[in-house]
Amino acid sequence: MGEEKPVIELLGVEKSFGSQKVLRGIDLQVAAGTTTVIVGASGQGKSVILKHMLGLVRPDRGQVMVLGHDLARVSGRELKRIRTSFGVLFQNSALxxxxxxxxxxxxxxxxxxxxxxxxxxxxxxxxxxxxxxxxxxxxxxxxxxxxxxxxxxxxxxxxxxPKVVFFDEPTTGLDVKKSNEIYRLFHKTQAQFHYTAVIVSHDVPKIFKLADQVALLADGVIHGCMTPVEFQLSPKPLIKAFVEETMGPIYSSEGEEATIE
Amino acid sequence: MEPLLRLLEKFGRDTLYHLTQVGRMGIFLSHCLAQAVRPPYKIYPVISQIHFIGARSFFVIVFTGTFTGMVLALQGYYTLRQFGSESLLGSAVALSLVRELGPVVAALMVIGRAGSAICAEIGIMRNSEQIDALECMAIDPYKYLIVPKILAGIIAMPLLTFLFDMVGILGGYLVGVVLLKVSSGIYFQSMYDSVVWQDVHMGVIKSLVFGLLIVWISAAKGYYLHLDRSGGFGAVGVSRQTTSAVVLASVTVLVWDYLITSIMM
Structure with missing residues (x-):
C-alpha cells in the first residue's frame, strides 16, 4: 500500500437498521490508483459499505474518511464538493x-x-x-x-x-460475454484515466483478476484484506470456506491443498 | 393489563411515526424552497413541467369545468325559481365557481392527473437508484427534480382554475340561458353585480396554495418511498404511495380550502 495516505479509510464503522446490526466495526483502507474488491455472500452489507463511502448512509459509529474528509461529519455542501470526485456505476445502471x-x-x-x-x-x-x-x-x-x-x-x-470510481455489482444480470466486455472496459478505462476503484461483487473468481486487494465481508466484519493470490490461499477458516464455496479447493502443483501463512 | 399496554405501545409508535412523517415533509419543503431561490435558475425544466401539469390537464379541466357549471345552473335554477329569483342564476353560478368549486375541483382533477404521476415518477426513480445516482453525481435532487415541479404547480394551478371558472360560467350559460331561457343580459349582469375583486382574490390565493400543496405532497411521498414503514420498495410500494399521496393531497386541499375561506371571509 506504500506510505501514501489512503484515498478511502474506514475506521470501526458500525451500522444498524432497526434491530439488525449490519456492520460491526469495518476497517478498510484503499490506496490511490488501486482496485479494491469487496466480496461476500448476499445480504452481508457489501452495498451498505459502498453507500457509506458515497456518503449516502451515515455510520452509527466510526469514521468514513474519503479524500481526507470524514463523510459522517462534513456539511451537505462539503459532501457535494467531495462527490464531484466520484463516479458510480450502479447495480442496475440507474440511467x-x-x-x-x-x-x-x-x-x-x-x-x-x-x-x-x-x-x-x-x-x-x-x-x-x-x-x-x-x-x-x-x-x-x-x-x-x-x-x-x-x-x-x-x-x-x-x-x-473522477478520482474514485465505485462499482456496485457491475456484472449482475449480464451473460458471460457481456460481463467480460465490462471487465475489458474496466481495464481499458482504468489504464487510461488512472482512477481508484472500489468494486462490490460476487462474481468470483473473475473479479480477482481486476483486484489489487480483496476484502471478505462476513458477519458485519472485514475478514482479511489481501492480494487475490493471498486471499485464494489463505488458511483463515472463513476465507478458506468462502474460496472453496465459490471456486472449489485450491491445490498446489503436487496435488495437495495449498495455503500460505 | 397486557392488552392495554400493547394498545398504548401501538398508539405511541403510531404517533411517533406520524410526527416523523410530518417533520420529514417539512424538511422536504424547506430544502425545496432553499434550492428554489439558489442560482442557477433554469427556465426550460419549469416550462416543461408547466406543460405536463398545466397544458396536459387542459381537456380534463374543460370537461369537468363545463359540466360543473351546467349542473350548478340546473340546480341553481330550480332552487331560485321557488323564490322567484331566477335572475340571480348568473350570480350563484359565478360565485360558487370563483370562490369554491373552481379552485377545489380543478385541484382535485390535477391531483388525479398530475399529482399521482409525480408521485409514481419520483417513487420509481427512488426505487431504481436514480435519485442516489443524482446525489452521487453531486447534483441536488431537490433542485433538479422537485423545484421545477413545485414552481410549475404554483404557476399552472391559477391558470387552470381561471380556465375552469370560465368554462364553468359558459356551461352555466348553456343550461341557464340556452336551455332554461333565462335572459342572457340578466345572467351576465347579476354576475357582474355580485362578483367582487375579493372573490377573485380568494380564488387566486386558494389555487396558488393548492398548486404548492399538490406537488409538495405528491413529490415528497414518492421521494420518501424507501422510508415507508409498510415496506416501500417494488411496484406495490409505488402503487401504495401513489394512492396515499392522492388521498392525503385531496384531504389537505379540502382542509386548506376551509382554512383559507374562514380567514378571508
Whole structure:
C-alpha cells in the first residue's frame, strides 16, 4: 500500500437498521490508483459499505474518511464538493429513463459545469466512442440491452474524470460475454484515466483478476484484506470456506491443498 | 393489563411515526424552497413541467369545468325559481365557481392527473437508484427534480382554475340561458353585480396554495418511498404511495380550502 495516505479509510464503522446490526466495526483502507474488491455472500452489507463511502448512509459509529474528509461529519455542501470526485456505476445502471443515452452521459456536465454545448458534445462523444456506443446516443435506456446500459452507466461515471470510481455489482444480470466486455472496459478505462476503484461483487473468481486487494465481508466484519493470490490461499477458516464455496479447493502443483501463512 | 399496554405501545409508535412523517415533509419543503431561490435558475425544466401539469390537464379541466357549471345552473335554477329569483342564476353560478368549486375541483382533477404521476415518477426513480445516482453525481435532487415541479404547480394551478371558472360560467350559460331561457343580459349582469375583486382574490390565493400543496405532497411521498414503514420498495410500494399521496393531497386541499375561506371571509 506504500506510505501514501489512503484515498478511502474506514475506521470501526458500525451500522444498524432497526434491530439488525449490519456492520460491526469495518476497517478498510484503499490506496490511490488501486482496485479494491469487496466480496461476500448476499445480504452481508457489501452495498451498505459502498453507500457509506458515497456518503449516502451515515455510520452509527466510526469514521468514513474519503479524500481526507470524514463523510459522517462534513456539511451537505462539503459532501457535494467531495462527490464531484466520484463516479458510480450502479447495480442496475440507474440511467434516467426519460433521457437519451447522450443526455444521460451529458447530465453531470450540464448540471455541474459551464461547458458550452459544443464542449459537452465533444466530451460525451469521446466517452461514448470509448465505450463502443457510437450510434446509440439518441436511444433511450429502455431501447438498449443490459450490457449497453452498463456501458452507458460507465460512460456517465467517467465523463467528469473522477478520482474514485465505485462499482456496485457491475456484472449482475449480464451473460458471460457481456460481463467480460465490462471487465475489458474496466481495464481499458482504468489504464487510461488512472482512477481508484472500489468494486462490490460476487462474481468470483473473475473479479480477482481486476483486484489489487480483496476484502471478505462476513458477519458485519472485514475478514482479511489481501492480494487475490493471498486471499485464494489463505488458511483463515472463513476465507478458506468462502474460496472453496465459490471456486472449489485450491491445490498446489503436487496435488495437495495449498495455503500460505 | 397486557392488552392495554400493547394498545398504548401501538398508539405511541403510531404517533411517533406520524410526527416523523410530518417533520420529514417539512424538511422536504424547506430544502425545496432553499434550492428554489439558489442560482442557477433554469427556465426550460419549469416550462416543461408547466406543460405536463398545466397544458396536459387542459381537456380534463374543460370537461369537468363545463359540466360543473351546467349542473350548478340546473340546480341553481330550480332552487331560485321557488323564490322567484331566477335572475340571480348568473350570480350563484359565478360565485360558487370563483370562490369554491373552481379552485377545489380543478385541484382535485390535477391531483388525479398530475399529482399521482409525480408521485409514481419520483417513487420509481427512488426505487431504481436514480435519485442516489443524482446525489452521487453531486447534483441536488431537490433542485433538479422537485423545484421545477413545485414552481410549475404554483404557476399552472391559477391558470387552470381561471380556465375552469370560465368554462364553468359558459356551461352555466348553456343550461341557464340556452336551455332554461333565462335572459342572457340578466345572467351576465347579476354576475357582474355580485362578483367582487375579493372573490377573485380568494380564488387566486386558494389555487396558488393548492398548486404548492399538490406537488409538495405528491413529490415528497414518492421521494420518501424507501422510508415507508409498510415496506416501500417494488411496484406495490409505488402503487401504495401513489394512492396515499392522492388521498392525503385531496384531504389537505379540502382542509386548506376551509382554512383559507374562514380567514378571508
Amino acid at each position: 434516467f429513463d426519460s433521457l437519451t443515452v447522450f443526455e444521460n452521459v451529458a447530465l453531470p456536465l450540464r448540471e455541474r459545469t459551464r461547458a458550452t454545448q459544443a464542449e459537452v458534445r465533444d466530451k460525451v462523444m469521446e466517452k461514448l466512442t470509448f465505450m463502443d456506443l457510437q450510434g446509440a446516443e439518441k436511444k433511450y435506456p429502455a431501447q438498449i440491452s443490459g450490457g449497453m446500459q452498463k456501458r452507458v452507466g460507465l460512460a456517465r461515471a467517467l465523463v467528469m474524470n
